[in-house]
Amino acid sequence: MSENDHELETPERRTHEGNTPTDDVEHHIDLQETPGVVDDSTPQYQEPKVRSIIYYVFIGVFLLLAFACTIAAFISTFLQFPVPDQTWKNTSFDLPMESLFTSMACGFLALFVMVFLSLRVLSFKVGTYEFNGNKCYEISQYIADGARAFLIREFQVLTVFVLVVAGILFAVDQSGYFVATPVCFLVGAVTSAVTSIIGMYIATRANVRTTNAARTSLNQALKVAFSAGTVMGLSVVGLGLVMLSLCYMIFRNLSALAGFGFGASSIALFARVGGGIYTKAADVGADLVGKVESNIPEDDPRNPAVIADNVGDNVGDVAGMGADLFESYVGSIIAAATLGSQFFGSVGVAAPFYLSASGILCSIIGSSLVSVNSSSAWWPLNYLIAPFTRHRSSTTNDTTHATDMEQQTQIDEDQQHAPDVNPATQSSLLMAIRRGIFGAALLNILLGALILFLLFDPLTQAWAIFLCFLIGIASGVLIGLATEYCTSFAYRPTKSIAESGLTGAAPVIIKGLSVGMLSTVAPVIIIVLSIIFSVLLGDFASGGKSGGGIYGIAIAAVGMLSTLGVTLATDAYGPIADNAGGIAEMSHLPPLVRERTDALDALGNTTAATGKGFAIGSAILTALALLQAFATESGITTVSLLEKEVMSGLIVGACLPYIFSALTMTAVGDAAMSIIVEVRRQFKEIDGLLEGRPGVKADHTKCVDISTKSSLKKMILPGLLSIIAPVLIGFAGRQKMLAGLLGGSLSSGFLLAVTMANxxxxxxNAKKYIESGALVDKETGEVQRKGSNAHKSCVVGDTVGDPFKDTSGPALNILIKLMTVIALVIAPVLKQIYVDQ
Structure with missing residues (x-):
């Protein structure tokens, strides 16, 4: 099929099995009599290949450069080329060559699998002419073009910022001839940006393919969406470990690696904040005017903001989440390596690299276990993880039952609707995802034990450090389960919010806030217990050295993030499924397609919520480890809460997350108002748009442009606050006030982030619970569905919650980590000014 075949799809050529040609109407295409079975003889529609070629050329050039630098670093290491290191002699270690080879090899393996999965996703068909494949592709291109326009504008702004900061770091760099810190900063920033580009590209290509796959089966749609999510996950861990190892191999200076973390944090902050403002401004504007005021369905093509809403899903939940967890991933390795060098020498530095490398292998295996059909999984591992993949008893049905229902839908050609989103379907999907996550975690525990017992003394060190690693993995799982309990409509907290919608919007807001506040209890207990036991074990392993216990926390953070490749895939697949449902709705495909994509989207909401809890927990452990590394590098020996500097820093630090959240919430509100005004204007001025008159189209590009400009403008102030605050406090109030600032922001930011996200x-999910038809008014016996008063009340709650969970809450993770990374970067300068002199 040629590249121009999509131009052949015209109203004159499209017919419906003996019916007259369809009218040239975008949202009145009649596909109700089209069976849901995919006929292999149906001509398939494929998208042009030019953009795919550009994508692979870009990735190929980047990987070629990385490989060339790796070869140069290997040669330098074998020849023992002297690298000038004029200061901080205690931070230079020659890692065992095995750890360098292992890290680089596993990183490149992840990138190889990433390219393979990209080709696999792109090999799936966009659609068929009979099923309006040209229309689906057209909509997906609107989404891709909007996402690409945002990234281009965002990176134009960030390029200036990155170059200015690199110049400042160059001026104050203390590492000598090779100016290691600014170079690592640039490498970290560029690598983070590349992962965002990869994730955005594949997500905006996979959405329409997921829509087409949903016509075949739920399992096929899951396969496409999850494969695309795995591309994002493996690009983050693969590029992160390759480039971080490369920087260490070249400079052999752990202090310079803080620059890499700073670069990753800078991109993550602006990607998370800017993307969050974009997605929620469009979402709030589209929902308020569309669903509340005009009573039109979600993703209706008449809504001018619907394309901007779908673009925002990719901008915020793919690129933003990927950059966020990329920062946590490399930050945990940097913190563990920096602390390990102080207490265990080169072995302590090598351990986090080895553990991260093993996590990549386990993530690749775990991702292959994700399937609705459990028989496709490797049966011994499937048997071991079965107890962990069961849903609560009231919602459990075996996978075979869900698969049988799915097959029955395909066999019965007269049936136009897929089964409703029911406990059996949701349970089978949740078990499929959990199979991959828990399978990877169990394998990683085995490999981690082998690695640590080979590196450290088995009697006095290895078992303690391994237990810290195990604590990190267990903490991530428990935080995810606690978040699922608070946010899934299978459990009481979310059901109670839906029930409060029967009495109005105000009770929904009140109940939701109370659920969010109470949801902090379980994560706090988990994190506190993890800290206590990790510190005790770390102290034992280090022989009681002062500060040695924090290495246990750093290893716990590495353990929590070691299988990020598959964990991030479960997060990134959600917005792909959401986009697939939007494309199905706007193209007016058969109901079974939308119902299957809705089933995937409902699961995506749960995995996204647990992913946010996971991200928050990993941010806290990473920030704690980085805080200790800052104390070590800056020359702090003791800190007392009774000191005026520390107390002042604590109070200011506790206030910062609230100021930051206020700025991001205000930004979403202002941008949403602009979207609302524009949507109302189009409904008023474009005759026949709201009524759905044939041939009348909304101007989607205007809302996309408003969201892009508003988000880029509004992200600057929160970003500057995050960067300026630790630098100003550090140089004006010295190290102890800065330590207090970091501690205060960590504690208040953690609780506020959990509250907002949950x-x-x-x-x-309270809104989706009502949409599923599960809520019944006990007084009248009436089933509450879309359009009911209870649903409208929960839509108001969801509108308030959108910037909570997708803008301010997730961005607080980066605020906490970025400030600790900046503190670590400026620590040597503070030590030189206030301690050495």
Whole structure:
């Protein structure tokens, strides 16, 4: 099929099995009599290949450069080329060559699998002429073009910022001839940007393919969406480990690696904040005017903001989440390596690299286990993880039952609707995802034990450090389960919010806030216990050295993030499924397609909520480890809460997350108002748009442009606050006030982030609980569905929760980590000014 075949799809050529040609109407295409079975003889529609070629050329050039630098670093290491290191002699270690080879090999393996999965996703068909494949492709291109326009504008702004900061770091760099810190900063920033580009590209290509796959089966749609999510996950861990190892191999200076983390944090902050403002401004504007005021369905093509809403899903939940967890991933390795060098020498530095490398292998295996059909999984591992993949008893049905229902839908050609989103379907999907996550975690525990017992003394060190690693993995799982309980509509907290919608919107807001606040209890207990036991074990392993216990926390953070490749895939697949449902709705495909994509989207909401909890937990452990590394590098020996500098820093630090959240919430509100005004204007001025008159189209590009400009403009102030605050406090108030600032922001930011993320997730799923028809008014016996008063009340709650869970809450993770990374970067300068002199 040629590249121009999509131009052949015209109203004159499209017919419906003996019917007259369809009218040239975008949202009145009649596909109700089209069976849901995919006929292999149906001509398939394929998208042009030019953009795919450009994508692979770009990735190929980047990987070629990385490989060339790796070869140069290997040669330098074998020849023992002297690298000048004029200061901080205690931070230079020659890692065992095995750890360098292992890390680089596993990183490149992840990138190889990433390219393979990209080709696999792109090999799936966009659609068929009979099923309006040209229309689906057209909509997906609107989404891709909007996402690409945002990234281009965002990176134009960030390029200036990155170059200015690199110049400042160059001026104050203390590492000598090779100016290691600014170079590592640039490498970290570029690598983070590349992962965002990869994730955005594949997500905006996979959405339409997921829509087409949903016509075949739920399992096929899951396969496409999850494969695309795995591309994002493996690009983050693969590029992160390759480039971080490369920087260490070249400079052999752990202090310079803080620059890499700073670069990753800078991109993550602006990607998360800018993307969050974009997605929620469009979402709030589209929902308020569309669903509340005009009573039109979600993703209706008449809504001018619907394309901007779908673009925002990719901008915020793919690129933003990927950059966020990329920062946590490399930050945990940097913190563990920096602390390990102080207490265990080169072995302590090598351990986090080895553990991260093993996590990549386990993530690749785990991702292959994700399937609705459990028989496709490797049966011994499937048997071991079965107890962990069961849903609660009231919602459990075996996978075979769900698969049988799915097959029955395909066999019965007269049936136009897929089964409703029911406990059996949702349970089978949740088990499929959990199979991959828990399978990877169990394999990683085995490999981690082998690695640590080979590196450290088995009697006095290895078992303690391994237990820290195990604590990190267990903490991530428990935080995810606690978040799922608070946000899934299978459990009481979210059901209670939906029930409060029967009495109005105000009770929904009140109940949601109370659920969010109470949801902090379990994560706090988990994190506190993890800290206590990790510190005790770390102290034992280090022989009681002062500060040695924090290495246990750093290893726990590495353990929590070691299988990020598959964990991030479960997060990134959600917006792909959401986009697939939007494309199905706007193209007016048969109902079974939308119902299957809705089933995937409902699961995506749950995995996204647990992913946010996971991200928050990993941010806290990473920030704690980085805080200790800052104390070590800056020359702090003791800190007392009774000191005026520390107390002042604590109070200011506790206030910062609230100021930051206020700025991001205000930004979403202002941008949403602009979207609302524009949507109302189009409904008023474009005759026949709201009524759905044939041939009348909304101007989607205007809302996309408003969201892009508003988000890029509004992200600057929160970003500057995150960067300026630690630098100003550090140089004006010295190291102890800065330590207090970091501690205060960490504690208040953690609680506020959990509250916002879980309250927003619970509001969202309360709305979906009503949409599923599960809520019944006990007084009247009436089933509550879309358009009911209870649903409208929960839509208001969901609208409030959108910036909670997708803008302010997730961005607080980066605020906490970025400030600790900046503190670590400026620590040597502070030590030189206030301690050495």
């Amino acid at each position: 309250a927003g997730g619970a509001w969202d």
